[in-house]
Amino acid sequence: MKISALAIGILVTACVSAWSAPEELTKERAQQIADSLKYQHGTVVLKNGLATITLPENLAFLDAAGARTVLSTLWGNPPSDEALGLIVPTGFSPFSASSWAVEITYDESGYVSDKDANTINYTSLLKQMQEGVREVNPERVKEGYPEIQLIGWAAPPRYDAASHKFYWAKELQFGSDEDHTLNYSIRVLGRRGVLVLNAIASMKDLPQIEKDIPEIISAVNFDEGHRYADFNPSVDKVAGYGLAALVAGGVAAKAGLFKGLIAVLIAGKKFVIAGAIALFALLSRLFKRKA
Numbered sequence: 001m002k003i004s005a006l007a008i009g010i011l012v013t014a015c016v017s018a019w020s021a022p023e024e025l026t027k028e029r030a031q032q033i034a035d036s037l038k039y040q041h042g043t044v045v046l047k048n049g050l051a052t053i054t055l056p057e058n059l060a061f062l063d064a065a066g067a068r069t070v071l072s073t074l075w076g077n078p079p080s081d082e083a084l085g086l087i088v089p090t091g092f093s094p095f096s097a098s099s100w101a102v103e104i105t106y107d108e109s110g111y112v113s114d115k116d117a118n119t120i121n122y123t124s125l126l127k128q129m130q131e132g133v134r135e136v137n138p139e140r141v142k143e144g145y146p147e148i149q150l151i152g153w154a155a156p157p158r159y160d161a162a163s164h165k166f167y168w169a170k171e172l173q174f175g176s177d178e179d180h181t182l183n184y185s186i187r188v189l190g191r192r193g194v195l196v197l198n199a200i201a202s203m204k205d206l207p208q209i210e211k212d213i214p215e216i217i218s219a220v221n222f223d224e225g226h227r228y229a230d231f232n233p234s235v236d237k238v239a240g241y242g243l244a245a246l247v248a249g250g251v252a253a254k255a256g257l258f259k260g261l262i263a264v265l266i267a268g269k270k271f272v273i274a275g276a277i278a279l280f281a282l283l284s285r286l287f288k289r290k291a
Helices: 007-017 027-035 064-074 122-142 203-217 243-264 277-289
Strands: 044-045 051-054 061-064 087-089 103-109 148-160 167-175 181-189 192-204 220-224
Touching: 027 064, 044 103, 061 064, 061 203, 087 192, 087 203, 122 220, 122 243, 148 243, 167 203, 167 243, 181 203, 181 220, 192 203, 192 220, 192 243, 203 220
Parallel strands: none
Antiparallel strands: 044 051, 051 220, 061 087, 087 103, 103 192, 148 167, 167 181, 181 192
């Protein structure tokens, strides 16, 4: 898979230029909005029976409307209707320096084969992704954004063949920022597509997120009729790429996505970027086709 820096630059520039950052909220108004968020607990059903989330007591859920409020209104990300919701820790505050959220979306691009699960060379794949990220840096700098570096795996890719769940974490650096960024990714493979879970936080948060990740992974499952085992090759669409493309495509998309969103971060806010899924999905599909 060869990542095209030109493709990233064109798509990101087009999408970002079409979006204007929202007006900055007063502290009082932002708090009023945060206080109005409605959290769900226990069992949550997604998309009329596509999947179910079974939440332990230490986790809560915000539906699609709540996700838009947090991601766009409070955190300043470009608006998107793709998010199914957010998984957050119980007692979540959008303004806390230690806050984090896991966004859930659904990529209905087809059944993803896991036949390459035992043959992927993740060391080689990482080097290729790092090269791809370096390719976009001249364009980033030209437009006034800091370089981004893919430092390496914060947690190497792991695939659970029994549950068909795939997860990994990357360590990223923006410019000379000493506080590196953590991108934790989870993919739940299903009959017609993939549930996409993404968390962006500080590397300082890795111990806590690693502690919570097992519960998050086990909490999200496709419902009967949508499970990986329900795949029918006679009628169901096949994605045409494997697990390696899920990792490489996602990193490439995020490399481009960060370029546009760096500009909208507000001083004092938690560095969490999980919005703009329309752009992410567009880029991700582009790279998967090249896999």
